[in-house]
Amino acid sequence: GRRKMIRNTLIGSMALVPLSGVVLLRDLGPLPEDKLEHTGWEEATDAKPLQLINMNTNQPMKAEDIIQGSLTFAMPEGLHTHDEDFQQRIAKDALMLVRIAPEDIKDDKSKEKGFEGILAYSKICTHVGCPISLYEQQTHHALCPCHQSTFDLADGARVIFGPAGHPLPQLKITTDEKGFLVAHGDFDEPVGPSYWERAR
Template identity: 70%
Template sequence: MSETGSHENVSDENLPSEQAQAHGAVEKADDPFADPGLPPHEHRIQDIDERAAKRSERTVALMFTVSMLATVAFIASYVAFPIDKIVYVWPLGRVSILNLALGLTLGIALFFIGAGAVHWARTLMSDEEMVDERHAVAADPETEAKVKADFVQGAKESGFGRRKLIRNTMFGAVALVPLSGVVLLRDLGPLPEDKLTHTLWRKGKLLVNENTNEPLRPEDVSVGSLTFARPEGLEHDDEEFNNEIAKAALMIVRLEPGDIKDKKELDWSHEGIVAYSKICTHVGCPVSLYEQQTHHVLCPCHQSTFDLSDGARVIFGPAGHPLPQLKISVNKDGYLEAQGDFEEPVGPAYWERKR
């Protein structure tokens, strides 16, 4: 009797079926696993206390403001700290103070944008769960109108229009963060100005053999041979050697004057000795393979092929223009010398060059 009586005293509203009907659940007859529905909505303190809502608003605004300050600190760090300054930071050890500052400030800037957005959503935007039945992908006019109305309602409940402090600080944080990427573009290096259009070659500069380190005479270059040269005064132990040789590297070939088809090439040569840039005009690899019978030189990287008997024009491969020629002659002491710089920039094309 006591067991039966206890069951009778249980309120009907505590039964799963009654809960399901109370909270919008769909109940099927004789279904022991009926959907219990959503629990009753519990209001947050921000929903019923405007002072609490204002505190949350100020907290979100503070996070967005911290993000803005961190972005400013990122830019200031980039300008203030030298790239080669190393400091000891436990437990990281020895690190670049510039990299450390950039990583911390950018991380803080991105973190507080996310944290502000999350705090805004959890404390101020509507958190009431809504049940909507599945519908076809193609919406009918009534559904479209409902979606638009829901969007307007959601925007209104988010307080985006009403809470101007959050809105303005969020705009500021999101607008400043991309400046970090813009500033990092400076790491591409200083502006080249006219450095790409000039090399160390000048009028009177002797052609120095890369293998012997001695100035070249015409008799040192035999027909069919390939010789590499550099400008006089550029030594291997120079601090800027790699930067300069990347532009000034020269290859010298001796052809029979009658085999030279291009008049300018013939005028710029000496007794069939022609001098061309060694830097491929595709991506800057060193051209180093010479075919004596055809007078062709081949770039080993991507097989661009140039005809040295016809102005070093491209006859195969991805290179976009001929190898630049260096005008040479012989000085009074019998050494090969340059008559000036290359007439056009060496190496791959870029948008500022004329060809």
């Protein structure tokens, strides 16, 4: 009788093995579709650009507010710290602005997306999504404090050290008729770490 029970238990357990594969293949939840490819900046258009709002003062910024050698953090117009979904949205929308002397910018594409040496990059590290907050003004390197991924902001925010797999996405910025810094569209690359469905 015991042999029959052991055999039936073994058969039953082997029949359940494929179910674990189904769970793993479904990523333990619904697929993200294209949600990871867009941020709050996608609401910006040429007809209705979004102002860059200083995260410390909650005021729109002008080009002269960005001092060469400093790192300033911004968010899109219309996003407020008291919003119920603020933490969820800022996890993709957070922006860092740096002003570099135009002759020190090595990457021509970055220069075109910037304004008078002001470059706007995603603040979200492309390794595991930590916020980048350290900047070395002599080398123009930004450092993620979590795993020390280092990005050269003067050279298209390419990775020069650490485990990050992609450069930081850059946001194209200009100024409006009042001189405020604005964005006309979303990042051209998905923000944050790599994921299975990432096409770029």
